[in-house]
Amino acid sequence: MRRRLLTGVLAGVLVLGVAAGCGIPDRSEVQIEQRGPAAETNWSLGRGTEPPTREASGSDAEAFVRNFLAAAAGEPDRAYERVKRFIATADRNGLPDKQGSEVALSVVRLTDDPVIEPDVDSMKVTISVQQVGLLRANGMLVPPVATESTYEFRLISAGPVGEDDAGYYVSDPPNVLLLSDDALRRYYQAEAIYFWNSDRTQLVPDQRYLSSAVPPQRRVSEVVRWLTAGPSDWLRIGVSGLPDRTEMINNATGSDGRWEVNLDMPGADERRLEQLGTQLAWSLRELHGTVEVKILNQSRKVIDLAEQRRLNPLDLIEVNARRYCVYEGAIHSLTVAGEAAGSVPVAPEVNHDIVSAGLRRVDADVLVAVVMAGEDGRQRLAVGRSGGVVETLTTGPSRYAEMSRPVWIRSDGARPTGLVVADGRLYRFDDQAATRQVQLSLPGRVTAVAPALDGHRLALIVDGTLHVAAINWEGGVPTVGPARRLVSSLTDATAVDWSAANRLLVAGSAGRPAIYDVTVDGALETPLREDTGSQVDHLAAYPATAERSPLAGSFMYEANGVAYRSNPFDRINRDQVQDVTPPPAGVRPGNPTAPVFLY
């Protein structure tokens, strides 16, 4: 009994000793292991430009209005805060806040200078605007929703009465965030990002606006976010985005040319990653170095951006473009400012009765499409293809009263296809010159068409208004998707061509006939030729691409039967036309018309 008791006591002591002595404690002392990572000092502290503050304009009311229209520029999350700094305290609640992706800036183009009228104790400001679009938080400029053509608000002095230096406050502000096109140009950069077409054979550019306030190290993140968000709506018919539910995990990080992108991407195989690499390489065109693509933290691919760009060139374009024109019914080569002359791709036997021509190099061949004038005054299309000189032209069966210059679309191995506007309708044609009408989603008279270099986008002028649309190549036949109307200050547009991946050359009227360079969303306009004298009937451009070409960005147009060229603007004279016999004396020589580039 006693022995058992003793044993029990001993066992108890043992259990307690062991249990109390060596369990995981409830609380331990703080144990310092090592120094934590320290901040590296070699980070670039570069920071983008921000729009001016309210006080920046001082007592200059006009500058204040200008700044007010730029206030929303910058990172979208804080756009409301920035704009509200311009608004009088009492009126700040009049501007309902939106959060996250709902933040959208109404981009307007001032059609006139702001009208500032002094009132009793404030100033009344009236701005006349053209609604250009809605700049969403993801950098996409979508067609405008608002229809207002004027906005009115008041300026009240921020300081005591009589002291104007304190600047102004906006009273009765518009209930949207306004951003002038000027501010868009100044505080944003238009960035081209690339999506694969539906067949995943060709990259198609899309456009986004990146705020200058975004520091350069966040650029990669932004671009990848744009890519995961998918293409613009109008492009969706011909372009495919990344696989559904693809998301970037946190930010892309890196420095010194080594970047890391972590994605959640369903169905990511080697081919997809390769394509993503190409997409990234071109979308981050000015970036060098490598991007490591991780899928759910697993490193899957390291992309050398420059190498990727080199292996997957964007637009195969002939660097040595040649100029041609139609002179006295025949295609002739043009030499401007000492450029080398090209050989005429059409044999002299068939080189007659030509009104306009569309030339295009496909591999080693040259595709030729010409509009020929018939004896009955009607016009018809003739098409030919040859590695050297086109001996015969296949003439199409249909005749039209009036046909625009035919254009070839890049079709990548499919049957060559071209577009031509005839009698106000859009037709496509093949290498047999058979024309078929292309259905458009909008009624109206088509006057001009221009395919982009990638072959998946079109610029159209319908009823004097500029439109863009995507082409779907399913079945090797181009189908044109819903057209997006571009808001331009030019009216009565007559001719259009692509001057770069995301830029268009448009000829129209801004009071006077003019040629403007417009972005593909119509937001930014640059007048190139304020006054062409008369209406431009014909416009041909050599698009600027990644390939360095002396002709990049050059264009030629024809107005009132006279051909002109850019860089510098000059009239194309007869003596610049090659292989022409001087006209007999006394006969007034004709003018070269319908200038065109062969590339």
Added chain:
Amino acid sequence: MTTSPIPDLDPTSRRRGAARELWRGVSGRLARSLARLHQTWRRSLQVRVVTITLVTSSLLVGGFAYLIADKITSILLDNAKTDVQLRLLNGAEYAAKQFSLYSQPQEAQLQETIDGTVNYLAGGDPQQNSGVVVALTADNWPGVIEARTSPSANVRPLISPELRAAVADGNVANQIRTGRLTGDAEAKYLVYGSPVPTRFGQVELYYFVPLTLQDTTAAQARATVVATGVALVLLLGLLAALVTRLVVIPVRVAARTAQRLSAGLLDQRMAVNGEDDLALLAASFNQMATNLQRQILRLEEMSRLQRRFTSDVSHELRTPLTTVRMAADLIFAERDEFDPAVARSAELLQAELDRFEELLTDLLEISRFDAGFAVLDAEPTDLVPVVHRVADRLAGLAERVGVAIELDVPTAPVIAEIDPRRVERVLRNLVGNAVEHGEGRPVRITLGMDETAVALTVRDHGVGLKPGEEKLVFNRFWRADPSRARQTGGTGLGLSISLEDARLHGGWLEAWGAPGQGAQFRLTLPARAGDRLTTSPLRLVPADATLPFGGAPAGGLLAIGPGPAGALAVGPAPDAVPPAEQPRAEVGS
């Protein structure tokens, strides 16, 4: 000890008193059980061996168990720490990369990035990250940057100010805390913190890793170790008990057998099992017992033969002696008619015949005692007349040798159930001896009694007894100085017979003496025949005796115990031991 009986109505003191009572009771019980424990410890070899085994093995096993359990725990903890540290450093690196995109804490997307980073580091699905909570705090930017945790939990209580200070100071630090984060129950968390450098300053990354698994594993390991340890200790105890039992049981049997043997049961033997050491012990023991039995039986037989011989010789001598006596009486009666030399011889013959007769009588008496034929003929008797009678009867002898006999007898009758013949013989013997050895100094007879016993002491102031002679005096035919001729009529058997008489009564006969101080004999008898004696009403050592140590303190008690070389040691009692328990120099019982 305060025993003040002052009546005190103060409740506190009463309570104190009660408490004291309680304490006294408890301590008493404790002392008793301790004493019992001590007794058990002293008595049982098995308890000692088992206890020592248990204590030693407990200490040893406990120490090892502690070491092992501690090691297991620290390994588990270290593994967890290494794991979390790796995750934390990777996480901090990742977070630093993520935040390097921002140069101001106010940047709008920073908060989003913090959320994303925390979710990413936590691994997304809270169900699958086994309770790990990741938190990012920005103590430097309160109000600007919101702290985030994933999965959502209130981690503030788990980050101690010390840990926060350590991390804010730019250190990777850890701490174990207990709290509740995601589950319903409190759990131990390993809190690991690291600074995350950013371009606008420092934010802090914390990992909260539940140690539930480690805790459970450690507890299981601990339980296993403890169970093993306890089992081992118990097993060792059991083993020790078994082994001891194997040894102790034969020893106990041997002890019991030896006790029985010593009690006279000479035919007791041990069982011999097997051929081991214990069997050898038992066999040897049995051998010894057999030898002893044989010796004792032989001695008993010899003793019986001797006694028989004595008795027979006495009887056989009596018949011729009677004849010789009658002839001698005749000669003695006619001595006046003889020649004076013959007459003197006749007188001598008569005297020696008296002695011879006396000797024969004593021898017969002794042999009656030896043969066990002596019977007590007890009746209630007043001892006072017996004393007077003896004194009167010896008065002549005393007068002849010039010794005064003093009596110290109570006036009241001293009644006891005794055999008056035997008591008178004893007293006569004692007083005769005292007178004989009194050397002219008075002899004092004292009679005393109490409820249970009566006692008689006879004190003389003769040469006394040398140390050790107190017992020898009762031996048959013993004499103090063998060279000294027997002058007086002692046979050398008187005290032996007296001792046998005292024994027959169930009483004591004891002697005390010191050289030069005379001697004192004490006879103690139970007041009722058959009672057992415990004390004597009179003291053995006379009050006037000079003791080697200066005598007993006034009113104090004396202790008499065994001294060196078989002598009696007399000294003051070490404590106020009741007389019943006082060690006593007993002569007979």
